[in-house]
Amino acid sequence: MKQKVFSQERRKDQWRLISKPDGDIADVMALPGAVVEAQIAGRYQVASAVTPGTVIIQGVRRKGILAGVDAAIDREAASEHDVDVACQPRGVRPAETVNLEEMMLKASDEFVSVPTDAEDLACILYTSGTTGRPKGVGLTVKNFLGEQQSSEQALKVTPKDKIIGVLPFFHVLGLSNILLTGLVSGASIVLVPQYSPANLLRNIMESRPTLMIAIPTMFVHLLMLLERKRLHLPDSIRLCVSGAAPLPIETIEAFERCSGCRLIEGYGLTETVAACCLNPPDGLCKAGSIGVPLPGFEMKVVDADGGKLAPGEVGEIAVRGAGVTAGYYNLPQDTAEAFRNGWFLTGDIGYQDQDGYFFVTDRKKEIIIKGGLNISPREVEEVLLRHPAVKGAAVVGRKKGEREEVVAFVTTRREVMAKEIVSHCRQSLSSFKVPDAICFMETLPMSVAGKVLKKELMSGYKDERKIERKDDGLGPAD
Structure with missing residues (x-):
């Protein structure tokens, strides 16, 4: 340390x-x-x-x-x-x-580099903990170097590039794919100190960047603002990249149509120092796909025993490469469970098509089992989001007696009845996948990376960070 x-x-x-x-x-x-x-x-x-x-x-x-x-x-x-x-x-x-x-x-104006070894621990970053307790990911100098080499080949960032720096640098995406990418390539970074849709749009219009790497919620906010103001983004932007959470296909198409910019999806984890998979910036971009592995990374889809599955078969996505962590800090059991024969098990369920493109269908821990049948929350969420009144959606499983029911938490653009949303779902989903309950919320609990914190929607959830204080007669805590 x-x-x-x-x-x-x-x-x-x-x-x-x-x-x-x-x-x-x-x-x-x-x-x-x-x-x-x-x-x-x-x-x-x-x-x-x-x-x-x-x-x-x-x-x-x-x-x-x-x-x-x-x-x-x-x-x-x-x-x-x-x-x-x-x-x-x-x-x-x-x-x-x-x-x-x-x-x-x-600080001194003189820069003095510190000698390091490739296996030296560079930092410990914590996972977002969307479904469980956050884990400390030990990332080495080798991991960061591997990631930078992969990103450099994929994004082709040069000193002429200007990157919008709207993501926090304490998050792996902002740290690795914005700050360090800019430093390594010599590109400029336009810092956006306080995020708001209006502030981000103003910075983009004034600075005319060439590259924007952001999270889905930011692209959604920008889309709404551009539609309202009837604006296009500057033609200086050669590429927009979305990561950290899934982005609906309809949103990607609407953003490209409205902004005039190309938007591609990538995939990565804290354990891979951000991006390990990306739709080719200059090649075929498949709707709904996270793309192909970046140079220096290998990916495959495996079954419960770790065996490689054929294209089209659904299983757990596994990855290995120079950018992959060696394990979790002070959690040897979690580390052992996360690796199999040198491959890191991401916990994401998906498949690979015949062209080598990967698709994520769900998180392994989020799969709902109802009457012995598996239900993908993401599938249900995508149907919910197609309803014109639904702004945001998160689907979880909830125990009811001996069975598990499907519960949908939604935020809306206007007043809408639960039965209308259920009826909408029945048109696209098998009957056992239709939500058993619709819960309306003003906002969904989100992480800084734009991921819905589903653990907070589970029944019996308790925020362990809240102050615990015994009644000792000393009055309120400071």
Whole structure:
């Protein structure tokens, strides 16, 4: 782990001790005033003193630390010294962050490269956790180099390119396929600091980029804005690439027609340092397909025993290559289950056609089994989205007695009755696939990558990041 530095004096009394419920925690940033004992891997700056190994911070009431995977909280000591133990609730700004402008002002203008080995750990990125708990993916220098070589050959990015940087760089797609692609190729990156459809469109029109890599929701928002304003995107854009989540075929066709730009879909995971498969920018683009493997990657579709399936047969997509992670951080069992004979099992269900193009039909963990029959949530979602009143849709399975029922969560453009949506589904789906229940929502829970967090739609879901506090008579937490 790298040295962790924190600064900023204000609002220290608002810091809490943050941990997972079982006490395992990660990336320690400590504040004088907490009492914990932690075995820390690497070196951390604690109270202006760099301290390796075991750290004991003595202290003051009502304060705490922010922590993560390499330390263990002494909960008895924390309780004895009145230190809060909590999980971080969504939407709350972390207690102090490092200001980028301050870092840039204090940094030297001289660049000094750090020697690295190909197998050195470059970073740990966490999966989005759409169906389960996020996992830390260990990515090496070799993984990033492999991905950059693959992307460079596929996208043919040059110093003359100008890339729209609207995706966050803490997400693998923004980090790898925008920031690092720009740095490696010498291309310009137009940073869009705060995303909104209007802000993105303004930046595009003013900067006239050549390449746009974004997520489906952004393309949907742009399409709506372009239709309303009756605009085309600048002819400087040679290619738009969508990734991180599926994009309906109808949306791709409407976007290309309205914007005047070519839009292709790609496929990748945090475990593959973003893109590992892409529709050829200059070749045949098949509607609904994620394309063909990028140079340096191999992909196949396998059965439950790991055997390769013939074209057209549906199974789990597996991938291998220089860009594929060696495993999950501190999760040996999950790592072992994710690999088979050197191939990474993506958890995505799909097939390969006779031309070598891959198609994703669903997530393995999301398949609904009703009366012994498998139901693809994605198939049902695509039918729902064809209804003119449905804006967004997410389908999950829900236990009802001994059987599982199909539940559709939808957002709408206008008022519509549930029976109308069910009737619409009956026209395109087998009877056992038709939703048993329609739940109307104002918004669907989304990750920063534009993926629907389906685990939050499951019955009995509990957000483990919410603060857990016993009634100890000390009043509200800071």
